[in-house]
Amino acid sequence: MRRRPARATLVALTALTVLTAAVTTGCGSDDAAPDPLRGDQWALDALKMPDAWSTDRGDDTVIAVVDTGVDLDHPDLKGRLVDGYDFVDNDTEPKDLNGHGTHVAGIAAAHTDNGVGVSGGAPGAKIMPVRVLGADGSGSDENITKGIVWAAQHGADVINLSLGESGLMARLLKGGVLNQAISVADAKGAVVVAAAGNDSTVLQPYALDTPVLVVNAADEDGAPASFTNFGAQNAVSAPGVDILSTLPTYPTKESLKNPSGYGELSGTSMASPYVSAVAALLHRQGLDPAAVRRTIQQTAGNPRNLVKLGLGNVDAAAAVKAAHDAKNP
Numbered sequence: 001m002r003r004r005p006a007r008a009t010l011v012a013l014t015a016l017t018v019l020t021a022a023v024t025t026g027c028g029s030d031d032a033a034p035d036p037l038r039g040d041q042w043a044l045d046a047l048k049m050p051d052a053w054s055t056d057r058g059d060d061t062v063i064a065v066v067d068t069g070v071d072l073d074h075p076d077l078k079g080r081l082v083d084g085y086d087f088v089d090n091d092t093e094p095k096d097l098n099g100h101g102t103h104v105a106g107i108a109a110a111h112t113d114n115g116v117g118v119s120g121g122a123p124g125a126k127i128m129p130v131r132v133l134g135a136d137g138s139g140s141d142e143n144i145t146k147g148i149v150w151a152a153q154h155g156a157d158v159i160n161l162s163l164g165e166s167g168l169m170a171r172l173l174k175g176g177v178l179n180q181a182i183s184v185a186d187a188k189g190a191v192v193v194a195a196a197g198n199d200s201t202v203l204q205p206y207a208l209d210t211p212v213l214v215v216n217a218a219d220e221d222g223a224p225a226s227f228t229n230f231g232a233q234n235a236v237s238a239p240g241v242d243i244l245s246t247l248p249t250y251p252t253k254e255s256l257k258n259p260s261g262y263g264e265l266s267g268t269s270m271a272s273p274y275v276s277a278v279a280a281l282l283h284r285q286g287l288d289p290a291a292v293r294r295t296i297q298q299t300a301g302n303p304r305n306l307v308k309l310g311l312g313n314v315d316a317a318a319a320v321k322a323a324h325d326a327k328n329p
Contacts, residue, residue: 033115037262041118042220043107043239047274049121051317055324058280059124063108063158064151064190065273066144067101069094069131071248074102074261076110076117077127084129085150087143094131099247099254101129103265104162106246108273109280117262118245121277121316124284128156133163135253145181148192152185157283159185160276161194161212162269179210186211191289193276195268202231213279213293216310217241217271224308228268234293235310236300240271278316285323295319 044050062082069086070077072095086094096102105127112123132147133139144163151159182192192212197203206212214232217225217240224230225241247255247263255263275296282292299319302312 032113035113035115035117035119037118037244040244043243043274044119044121046220046222046239046313047121047278048315048317049277052278052281052320053123055320056281056284057124058109058122058277058284061122061125061157061280061283062128062155063122063125063160063273063276063280064128064130064156065101065105065108065160066130066132066147066151067104067160067162068098068133068135068137069096069101070105070127070129071096071102071246071250072129074106074246074249076114076246076261077102077105080109080111080120080125080127082126082128083154084131085147086131087146087150088131088134088139094129096129096131096248097135097252098133098137099252100133100137100162100265100269101131102248103245103254103263104160104269104273105129107243107270108160108277110246121274122280125277125280128154137253141176141178145177148178148181148185152188152190156185156190158191158193158276158279160273161192162267162272163195164197179207182206182210182212186289189289191276191279191283191292193272193279195272196232196235197229198227198267199229200227201229203229204232205229206232208233211289211293213275213296214310215268215272215275216308217266217268218309218313222313224306225266225268227266228308230308230310232310234297236275236297236312236314237309238271238274238314240268241266243270245270275314278314278319281316281320282323285320285327287323295322298322
């Protein structure tokens with residue numbers, strides 16, 4: 001359930017929490033073996049991710065998850081991580097004390113075909129955990145700004161922002177420091193992807209000239225999720241309802257009643273890392289940030305012209321094919 005803090009803060013976006021008793025199996029090796037929970041990941045098929053993987057898997061692309069941190073020892077994430085930073089405690093161990101960041105990280109790039117748990121959207125990518133939100137899921141725009149710039153300066157190719165803005169904060173940040181940080185990251189070659197928010201309202205969360213790809217949420221039928229914000233310029237949509245991914249293997253807000261290490265969450269927070277995964281595949285095709293955003297936007301599908309889907313649902317296979325064909329005419 002989405003937290004609404006008493007004061008104006010940025011909060012992790014989770015519209016609905018459905019913790020499942022998902023059981024992991026397998027030995028955890030890197031040998032190709034089906035992930036036992038892959039069949040419950042409807043979103044990968046909706047995005048046509050398996051078709052995209054036949055062209056590229058995002059090998060060695062770095063996706064920064066600027067969030068609540070990551071379970072650094074999770075069996076489906078360990079080995080996928082590069083060095084990160086904790087701006088909440090000001091140290092180099094960005095351990096997730098909430099659960100949100102771990103879930104986002106698994107969506108983007110969990111180990112795939114290792115016989116354990118779930119599959120990630122960009123199977124060859126790496127995760128850079130940057131902790132800017134505390135155990136309660138809230139944080140300051142100052143820390144988030146620092147996290148974005150730090151990630152870009154330390155080699156992030158894609159930066160995922162599954163963050164929310166509400167009330168006065170949303171208006172104050174237009175033209176503010178967060179927009180500036182995103183522009184700095186873009187100038188350094190990082191694609192910035194951001195969640196639209198979960199208030200079911202029309203919202204332009206960033207200044208119009210900010211180089212960011214905003215993501216709305218869709219359900220399993222490809223229709224807009226009931227909670228998704230919409231109206232951001234050139235936004236796209238991706239699956240964000242009942243999304244199965246990694247959760248901390250120790251007690252946190254999101255894993256307190258579910259020690260399995262896996263569970264379902266809903267929100268634009270879940271849609272955003274899927275698009276970050278597609279951005280990682282396109283980065284591997286040699287596209288700069290503007291070309292990555294443009295390719296994702298131009299290949300999105302919205303045949304019913306549903307306003308809440310923005311430019312439409314992301315099609316990973318079409319996006320990767322377009323990039324590949326442009327590179328190999």
